[in-house]
Structures are given as C-alpha cells and as structure tokens.
Amino acid sequence: MPGPDIRTDENVHGEMSTTPTTTVHSGVEAKTEKKLTVLETHGYILGRTIGSGSYATVKVANSDRHNCQVAIKIISKFQAPGDYLKKFLPREIEVVKGLKHENLIRFLQAIETTHRVYIVMEYAENGSLLDIIRKDQHIDESRGRRWFRQLVEAVDYCHERGVVHRDIKCENLLMDNSLNIKLSDFGFARGHMKPKNGVYALSETFCGSYAYASPEILKGVPYRPQDSDIWSMGVVLYAIVYGRLPFDDTNYTQLLKQVQNKVSFPREPKISTECRKLITKILAPLKLRAKIPQILADPWLSPHQSSKDEDLDAKPDAASKEEIKSVNMNGTVTFDRKFEEVK
Template structure:
C-alpha cells in the first residue's frame, strides 16, 4: 500500500483523516499538511446552512478576528479554504486530550493544579474579550491540553457562529451546555458575553476542584431553578479563599458578579500566577478569509475534495494518538471514563462483514442505520434525556486485514451511549479481535 493514502480525502494541501468531533453546524477532522507533514484539525462548515441562516458576514468577522488572535492558551487558526459546498477552517491540532479526562481518570484535582488551569483559562478568555470575541459555550469539551499539559481553549469565536448580536450589543441566544450556562443566558433577556463566559469559568473551576458539577439535576426545570438561585454548596476541602472567589463568580446577578479584571487581582488567583509571555505578530494576512466569499457570497478560489473509496488507512502515529497517552494496551479497550463519548474495538473480519454485523445488531435495539462507504450513522428512535441518541461509526484499516472500529456519540446523552454500546458489544462479540488465543478481551491488561 503506497504511503497510507488509500481512501483518503484530499483538500488543498491537506490529507483528511478521522473525525474528531461533530456539532450542528460543523465537523472537525484530523488532517495532515502533505507539504510540511504537520498535523492539523480541520473544522468543516456546511455552506448551505450558513447561507440559510444569513451568517456570512458574521462568519467572516468571527474568522478574521480569530485569525488575528495568537495566544498560548487558545487554539491557533492557520488558514481558511472553501469548496463549492463547504468552508474549511484549519486549526492547530493538540494531542493531550481533554482536560476533563484527567478528572475521569484521577478524580478531582488538587487546588494548586486546578488553579493553574483556571489561570490559563481566565487569561485566554480575557485576551479574546479584549479583541471583541466571546466564547459563549465554555465547557469541558472545549478545554484541551497540548503534549506538555498546557491548556488550550478551542472553538473561540466559532461556537457563537449560529448566534446573533442585536443592535443593543447584547447576545440573545440560549446556547451551551445547561450545567455551565449563566442564568441570564437561560433567561434570554440579552446578556454581556464577558460576564457569561466568566460564569462558565467559575463552574469549570468548581468541577476541577470538586470532581462533580455545582448544579446537577436530571430535570431541566429543577436545574434552571438551582442555577437562577446559584443554589450550590462548596465541598469542605475547598480553601476558604477559593470558596469566596467561586461564590463571587457564581453570582446570579450579572451586575453584581465579579469581573475578569477583579478576578485577576484576587489574592487566591494571584498566588503563583505567571502571565504568559508571548508576542503578537505585527502582520497577519486575511487574504484567505476575504477569498472565501466575494460580495455575491460566491467563493473565489475554490479547493476540491478528492476521494477514493475503501476504509481509511490509519498510520501508526494516528493510531497512537487515539490512545490515552502512548499506552497501547488501552488502545482497543472500552474507555468508560466519566466524560467519554467514544469507544473503539479491533476486528480481523472483512470491513463489509463488520458493517453488516453492526447493522444487524443495532436495528433490533431500535436504531435506524444509514451507511456511506465505511461510515455509518445509527439514529435512535426513542427520545432520551437529551433528545434522540445518535451514534457515528467508522472503520479504519490499521494493518492488512486488521480493522479498527470507532463508535462516537454525535447527539444525545453520554450515559445512554454507554448503555447502547454495552448492548451492541454483546451482539458483536464474534467479530471483536482478541489478542492471544482463548484470552479474555484486553481489559485485563
């Protein structure tokens, strides 16, 4: 097989690999710059949806600003491209996983470590606010770590794409994960993006130090009531100065809530705080951003997606990057951590057989199956806690006649996803590859 390019999609100088995540408006995929060998993440937006929501001007503004933001704790945007139907935003790729995987594997963090991440988060948020960009959806999935353990906030400016700012300069969209969202956002009365972002930072700090959420209810109205009243209790192990600061951040009235400059001056925050040392480049070209759309909304220099059909071949580096750290024993295990939304297994069966078997097992569980080459969409018919559960499955070739199957929750509740996977894996046990004759699945290692 030549250089691992079989079954790859190529856009411009990037070879596109597996899906890293997906949302309503976009998908994020792993990619490699063929000229430099650099790994990147590419956010792919559906142009038709953007036109339908009359978001072109806004997207251009958001992307231009994001391209100008260069901060050590914010994911860097490299360039922007467009094809006839899609917009491709090329971003820095970080390999350390999500910050919250640390909690799911180790429980809560020590106060000093939690503070270190909180300082990096507040610094990134403050810097973006100073450039007029608000996040509006700060939550665990958006906090990534690089290989040295430095916090990187992703989706800045981009998470707000479907939203609108009204003439009075306030935002009017309830977005975000309810547990992390400020009361004024839920209230839909128009809100100050900076104050709302700070509230989410406060919830994140609480979770890092406590190992659980300050506001947690299975019933949405009960959850909202708790948030409106800021009805939470700090655990006994929080220091009194941390408790005080969290209480001032999780203040339901945005007018009396502490501000970011005040947080940075706070004694608890200041202890051990080193502002990041970085230079803002003098020039950043926005030619690629302007080139995506001319005035008519038509793209000017288009890139073309080229693809061949067979399972994507995954190289050794990518294979290792899907595992926790570089520990290969966990590679094909079910990673049932607290916030896990994906799982994978290996199989020596032919790819078509794997697809038929997944379809055969998922349908009696009440899932509608759509197939597209070596990718599948499993859509649950029952409404769960967070709407219908939707699962994406993709098959990768990792060696001749060895395949890796990745299942990812794309919509719905994570616990329901785990339950579904448990039921599904019972039906798939004949096709799951077991290392070593007669041994149990690699979970014992």
C-alpha cells in the same frame, strides 16, 4: 459564502481536483488523470476522526505546509443550518483570524468548496479538559489553579479585543503536548464588542450549553456576554476541583432555580476555603459577579499567594450541608446540549 480570506475552489466538481500524469502501457504513452482531494491539493493528508457532530467532523491531518499535524474541522453545507452558514461560520472565521494567544487554539486556514467548508487549526494532542476530569475524577488545586489561570488570561485577551466566546465549557478547553489549556471552538463567538463610551453592547442571541449558561441567558433577557463568559468560567472551575458540574441541566425549571441560589459544595473532595470563595464570587448574581481583574487578583489564583490551604480539614460551611444538585462528569449526562433560544 461571505467571510474573509476563504479560499474558494468552486470549479471543483465533487471536491476533487485533477492533475494529468503520464503512464506507459506496452510502450504506448497514454495520459491518465490522478485525482486529488481538495485538501491534498493544499498539502493536507487526512487521518483519524477526533470529533463529530450533527453537521461537522474534526479530523487529524498531516500538513506538508506546516510540517506538523493539524486539526481540520469539516463542515457540510448540506447538513449545517442556514443560519450557521450565513451568520455564525463567517463570524467565527473573522474572529479567529485576528486572535493569537498561547492559550487559544491557533487558526491556520479556511478552505471553501461547493459542498464543504474546512477550517484548519492547531492540533492539541492531549484531548480536552473534560477527558482529564473523567480520567482523574477531579483535579488537584495546584493543577487546577494553573489551568484556570490560563483560561482567565485567554478570555481576558479576547475581551480586551472585543471578542466574546459564548460557549466556554470543559469540552472546549483542549490540552497541548505540554498540558497547557487551549480555548477552542469559536462557533458562537462574536467580535466588535468593545464598550463605546463606557457602554457595553448587549447580546440577544441565547447560545451555548445549558449547564454552563448564566442566569440572565437562562431567563432569556438581553445580556452582556462578557459577564456570561465569566459565569461559564466559574462553572469550569467548579468542575475542575470537584469533578462534577454545579448545576443539573436535565430539568430547565430546576436549573433556573439552582443558578439563582447560592452555589453549594459537596463535602468531598475537600477544597480550600479560598477556592470555594472564588467560585462563589464568580457564580454570583450579575451585580455581584466578579470581573476578570478581580479574579486575576484573587488570593487563590494569585501566583504570589502561598496557597497553603490550611483549612482543608475545616468543617464544611452551611452551604456544604445542603442537598448537592450537581451532575457527575462520568459520561452519564449529555454535555453538549446546545440551545439557540430560550423561551
């Protein structure tokens, strides 16, 4: 398996290591073998499962080395697609090793064996943003502003270092014990994407989740992933304040039409004009889409803005009167639908 600094235990058969111990039976000293798992040899004791997919499982573990709980992503080499093992997984490990930001899940260690790859990460004990939205139905603007700013700053940090995420969504925004956003899951991330002579490299790998995908990705044309990350952040902001997704991903043809039209807003909950304006600036055609510096300076997001939201009771604008084709975030739709190529 290519990839930087992955500890390899290829001599381990069945992913068990053996440590000889001595026991005494009826006064006769005999040697026995105490079997340890690969993770145990590295000081990790697995606990409960907190996530699972078609070829990976995430478990909580106690770590002697770090003296805390960690999250371990366990990837089966037999079940994972070859393209993922050869391309995306090594890229993910390379990318996350170089990132350190308070709003990014911290990478701790990678371990490879004959059958599996283990990625050890910081554990965010308060679940995901999606969990909170489903519980609270929607997020008030005060909390939403704080969390969205944390997301924007995390993505800005990544982009400044030439890293694009390409799978920003509510499920991948985890919460630590102080309820701070932690962007996670860099499985589709790519590094070395800084512009050269002012020219940004385009991506032709169409990855992510339909409901959060930008129009250019859905059209299947080469795209600048930084701009697509920004679009996905706009979908997240909409989901935060409205408790639902702005676009219905159950029908691709309809979805493609929706993302190319001006975003519409439901009448309830009542959201400030400033917030709606910011969402509109982000969920906009490529040429008009806001950049990160514009988003950080936006009146709704700026910490220097009083944000009194005097117009909460104002009449809904024309867009609010349109039919709302959004998806409730109550578990009735599939949120993790992935695609690798759009025809």
